[in-house]
Structures are given as structure tokens and as C-alpha cells.
Amino acid sequence: LTVSVASGQYFCLHFEAFQLGMAPVYRAFLRFMGDDSEAKNYSYSREVGATGRKMIWQGVPRSIRDSHRKVRDSYDAIVIQRNIALFFSGGDRKELKLRVTGRIWKEQ
Template sequence: MVLDNVYELLECPVCTEFMSSPIHQCPNGHTLCSMCITRLKSCCPVCHLKIGSIRCLALEKIAEPLELPKQPMELAYNCPYSRSECSIKGSVTHIVTHLKDDHNIVYFDMSHESVFKHSYAPFREKDNTTGLLCVLSRYGQQFCYQFEHFVLGAVPCYIAFIRFMGEDTQAKRFSYSLEIGGNGRRLTWEGVPRSIRDNPHEVCDSLDGLVIPQNLAKLFSDGNEQEFKVQVRGCIRRK
């Protein structure tokens, strides 16, 4: 039990990997591994103060005798944007910048918000929605929230899901919930984010998300028969 608490103290809040010397801290005492300090340009992701040369010697002494996993190499990922055949590959930081600059993706910083909301309108009988992607920042990690239109059998459906911008082993450290509600009704999905290494079509085919048949979506709408809208609320949690 004590060792578990030690490992929890040594877990970097950004990359969730174990920290080893040198361990730096901001003026408020928030600690980061040396790799994440470089990624975040010495800005604390918690209080946004500048991280200077202050070392957390206490944690360094705790980490010194322990056999901790080494920091992984920077990994490359494919662009998760599903509306075009994008050939861009790179680190998570590079992909996030690429999504914002080249695909005009909406970026939600959830540092101070536990819930995000996204509205879809209008939905018509013949909806030609092909997909929507947003980037969410939570616990210093990056996530992709996606809303896709697909056909299940002969039934037009929507599916909303979240993927983790990283490896599957890290993704399993988080959980998420998505909810669509309105007119006294509520439909909720709870699950574990997939890695962005998983193709979004695979997620749709496995129904691993909040699946909403098009006709069912009307029940949650606050619009009319010809044009209606629904709102999805989402939350990401650390296990």
C-alpha cells in the first residue's frame, strides 16, 4: 500500500509515466518530468506558472533507489482526421498543432472544466453529416472526441466516442461518459477511450461508443419535425 502511494507521487501528471531525476517543480509545488517540461515549454499545466530551475529534491531521493520504467521515446501517430485522406504523421504535440492549424479543429481546454458540451444542428431526414472531431485537453493529456454518421444494417445512426492521443496502455488509465438528453429523456454511454492508433471505422463497426439511431435522436430534440438539434455532454475521468 505504501509503495503504491510512492508510485502515485512519482507519476507525472501530464504523461503519467514515472519521474526520475531531475524532477522540476513550479513555484506552487506542482511537479513534472523533464520530457513534459520541454513539451509544455516550461509552463505548469495546473497553475500555468513558469517552471524555472526549482528541483524537487525530496521526490528525487524517493525515486533514486526504485527501479522505475524509463521514459518512452517520442512516438509517431497518424492524423486522426476522418474527413480526408491525410498523410501527416508525428508526435501528439505535432498532431494537435496540425489539427488546429490545417483542419481548423476546435480545441477544448478542460483544465478547469470537468464537462464539455457540443451541439449538433440541424438534423434532417437525409442528414449528410460525415463526421466531426474535436480535441480535448484533460489532466495534461490530449483526447479526440468524434461524432460520426454511419449505417447499422439499413438504419442511419450516429456514434459519439473518445479516443486517447497516445498508446492503448495509457488510454486504459482513463474512462469517459457521454450523454444525450432532452424532453425528459436521457441516454448515457460509459466506456474506456481507445487509442488513436485504432481506426475510427473500427470503433464504429464495434459500436464502442454512444450509438444514436437517427429516428431516436428526434426524441431528444428541442426543435421541430423539419429541423432539430441535440446536445451531447461528455466527461473524462482518471481511474
Template sequence: MQVFDCFGRQFVLHFEAFSLGMTPVYIAFLRFMGEDNEAKMFNYSLEVGGFGRKLTWQGVPRSIRDSHRKIRDCQDGLIIPRTLAFFFSGGNGEELTLKVIGRIWKEHSTS
């Protein structure tokens, strides 16, 4: 986990390994330190890649009130298959050296 301050608010980046059925994967997602209605004021994107390829996820951060397990289990984040994660890390299959980059922005009110 890593905490970021942005727009005077705090966000938590999660990155963890789990199995999707029989497939080992990693997931990265952002949670907002506040209520769900406040979280919906923001959007974010995450990107991971290497060797001319990249995966990108864009979404609305979930409130910290939602457990990380709930978010992981509904796959609401950047899902990276283990084999692709090692490819992005240099392809040797021994060391995971992913760099996840991201962006947070505030949605403009339409009222």
C-alpha cells in the first residue's frame, strides 16, 4: 500500500497477488480515504508496461469503506496476469520489477 495526497485528499494505492480461478494474477487499484459519494468526484488511471506493450485501467476510486477484498473479488482494478507481469519485468521469470504509474483527476461538476 502507498498513500498519496492529491487535491487536499488522501488516496491509497493497493497492489497484491491473488488467483483468478487457477490463474495467478496481480491487481492494482485506488481507494479514496472518505465516503463513496466523495470518491465519485474523482477518476484515476493506472498503467503498467514494458517492451512496447502496456495495460491501462481507468476508473473511479472506491471508498476506503469498501474492503480491499471486496474490490479485489469484483476485479475493479488493473488485472495483470503473472506471466505478463514477468514479461514486463524483463522476462526472466525470477524477479518482479513492475512500475505502476498513475494519474488522479477531479471531475468537473455539471451543475
């Protein structure tokens, strides 16, 4: 969990590993520390990539008032399969060195 500040508001970036069926995957999503109505004023993107390739997720952050389970179970996040995460990590594809970048902006 990482806390970020944008436009004077606080956001929590979640990055976690989980099992999707039998496959290990990773997900990253953003939660706004405030009401859902306020969260809809913002957008965000998360990007993962390497070697000239990238995956981008863009969306509206969920409110911190939505439970972690509710957000997690909705799959409202960038979801990365382990083999793709290892590919983006480079090297011998045995060690995860995934770099997740992105931005947060207020809608006009």
C-alpha cells in the first residue's frame, strides 16, 4: 500500500498478488480517501512495461469507503499474469522486478 497526494487529495495505491483459479496474478488499483461522489471527479492510469511493450489501465478511483473486498472482487484494476509480469521484469524471468507507474488527475 502506497499513499499519494494529488490536487490536495489523498489516494491509496494497492498492489497485490493473488490466485485467479490456479494461476498466480498481480493487480494494482487506486482508492480515493473520501466519498464515492468525490472520487468520480478524478481519473488515474497505471502502466506496466518494458522492452518497448506496455500495458495501461485507466479508470476512476474507487472510494476508500468501498471495502477492499468489494473493489478486489470487482476486478476494477490492472490485472497482470505472472508470466507477463516476469517478462516485464527482464533478466532470467525468475525474479519479479515489476515497475508500476501512473498518474492521477482531476477531471475538468
